[in-house]
Amino acid sequence: MKKKQMSKSHGRGRMVQISRDRGDMKRKKIATLGMDPSAPVRVGAMERKKIAIVGVGLIGGSLALQLHEKKISSKLIGVDTNEFHAQKALELELVDEVLPLDDAIRQSDVVILAIPVDHMVTLLPKVLDRVNEKQFVIDLGSTKSELIDAVKSHPKRGRYVAAHPMWGTEYSGPQAAVKGAFENVAVVICNAKESDGDALEWTKKMFQKIGMRLLEMDAQSHDLHAAYVSHISHITSFALANTVLEKEREEEAIFELASAGFESTVRLAKSNPAMWVPIFMQNRNNVLDVLNEHISQLRKFKSCLEKENHEYLLELIEHANKIRSIIK
Numbered sequence: 001m002k003k004k005q006m007s008k009s010h011g012r013g014r015m016v017q018i019s020r021d022r023g024d025m026k027r028k029k030i031a032t033l034g035m036d037p038s039a040p041v042r043v044g045a046m047e048r049k050k051i052a053i054v055g056v057g058l059i060g061g062s063l064a065l066q067l068h069e070k071k072i073s074s075k076l077i078g079v080d081t082n083e084f085h086a087q088k089a090l091e092l093e094l095v096d097e098v099l100p101l102d103d104a105i106r107q108s109d110v111v112i113l114a115i116p117v118d119h120m121v122t123l124l125p126k127v128l129d130r131v132n133e134k135q136f137v138i139d140l141g142s143t144k145s146e147l148i149d150a151v152k153s154h155p156k157r158g159r160y161v162a163a164h165p166m167w168g169t170e171y172s173g174p175q176a177a178v179k180g181a182f183e184n185v186a187v188v189i190c191n192a193k194e195s196d197g198d199a200l201e202w203t204k205k206m207f208q209k210i211g212m213r214l215l216e217m218d219a220q221s222h223d224l225h226a227a228y229v230s231h232i233s234h235i236t237s238f239a240l241a242n243t244v245l246e247k248e249r250e251e252e253a254i255f256e257l258a259s260a261g262f263e264s265t266v267r268l269a270k271s272n273p274a275m276w277v278p279i280f281m282q283n284r285n286n287v288l289d290v291l292n293e294h295i296s297q298l299r300k301f302k303s304c305l306e307k308e309n310h311e312y313l314l315e316l317i318e319h320a321n322k323i324r325s326i327i328k
Contacts, residue, residue, distance in 0.1 A: 046205040048074040049109035054101065054123070056080050056089040058169060059140050060114030061177030064094040066210040069179070077104045088174040105130045110202075113139040118278035121150050128156045136199035138163055142226060143282040144190045144219035158196035161203045164188045164222065165212065166230070170270040183211035190219045227286035232294055234268050234276055235287065241269035 051067060053060040056078040067073040078095035080086045086098040105111055111127055113120050120141050127137050128151060136159040141147055144162050151157050167185045169176065187207045192200055204214055217225075244266070280287055297316075304313035 046072070046202060046209065048072060049202075050075040050077070050107060051110045051112060052077040052079055052099075052104040052108035053095065053112045053114060054079040054104070054127075055113065055115035056085060056094055056098075056174050057114065058172050058176040058178075059165070059167075060112065061089060061092070061094045061174045062167075062179075062181035063112065063114065063140070063165075063210075064089075065177055065179050066182060067206075068093075070209050072206055072209055075107075077108055079104045085174050092174055092177065094174055094177060101127075102130065105135075109135055111135065111137045113137065113141070116275050116278050117141040117143050117147065117282055121147055121282075124160065125151055125154060128154050128160060131156060131159055133159070135159065136161065136196070136202075138203055140165055142230065142279045144222050146282045148191055148194075148219045152194075157194060159199055161192075161195045161199050162190040162219065163203065163207070164190070164226070165207075168271075170267055172272040172275065180211075182207075185212055186215050187212040188215045188217060188222050190217060190222050192216050223283050224286045224289075227283055227290045231279060231283060231287050232290045234271060235280070235291060236294065237266050237268035237271075238276075241266045 048071065051073045053064055053076065056064065057080075060078075064076055064078075067076060076095040078086060078089045078098040079101050080089065080098065089095050090098060099107065105127065111131065113124065113127070115123065120139055124137065124139060124147060131137060138161045139147060140163060142164060144164065148162055151160060154160075165182055165185060165187045167181055169178065189200070189204070195203075207214060300316055301313070303309070304316065
């Protein structure tokens with residue numbers, strides 16, 4: 001395919017602007033049919049929109065695949081300060097073009113933020129400053145309280161929908177994008193009543209169309225639950241990996257002896273620290289609460305072994321088995 005490339009600077013990194021001509025071809029075809037090429041295209045009951053994805057990595061890239069496949073987007077624009085990620089997103093056809101942030105906002109109907117949560121707290125107010133009364137912003141961050149607080153008094157607060165798809169892997173970057181990633185997965189929408197009706201309705205339909213289950217809760221409840229079902233599992237995995245690495249100086253021995261159980265337990269330890277450090281720090285009070293309980297449980301196991309208490313050890317494990325009724 002024919003490409004046009006022009007390098008521009010944005011933020012801390014270089015931003016690559018590259019466009020493919022397939023969007024132009026579609027508009028020409030519409031024009032030949034006597035239709036207005038600028039008119040909104042509808043899919044079922046929802047309007048297809050021009051969507052900018054800020055951060056075309058694992059989450060943003062996986063969502064881009066679904067937006068393409070389900071014909072939710074009329075055009076997908078990528079924004080990324082990492083030039084390699086920008087190029088890779090185009091090579092993998094995750095987006096139609098990559099633009100600097102300001103250009104992407106001007107050309108889009110919806111702006112989706114899929115970047116680390118510490119950068120999101122800074123960026124979200126600036127994006128809201130730039131959107132008009134018809135555009136809106138969706139974030140996909142793993143923590144919500146600090147982010148929502150950052151824009152609670154913003155005059156365009158209603159143009160923002162706070163969402164958290166409960167999905168991810170230990171990999172990162174555009175090459176880690178997964179087709180069908182969000183199917184049969186929960187997405188939490190936080191403080192929904194603070195979002196304008198049109199923005200909220202379209203966002204819900206988008207998530208439903210890619211196969212997600214909708215949940216609503218306030219930001220504080222979300223962050224507490226996320227600490228229990230997501231954040232603590234990552235800390236545990238990081239800690240276990242460090243424990244083994246500290247005790248096993250010969251790495252070959254780890255690889256030779258590692259079982260499927262060990263691999264599944266430490267899988268999350270391969271996750272991107274640039275993403276997880278901000279999550280832990282933003283949700284530190286909830287994470288500390290869960291971590292204290294987890295340490296208490298570990299002490300119980302330790303005490304059983306020290307005191308050779310077979311009965312209580314059996315009781316602890318049998319109680320843990322009750323998780324089967326929750327996780328099938």
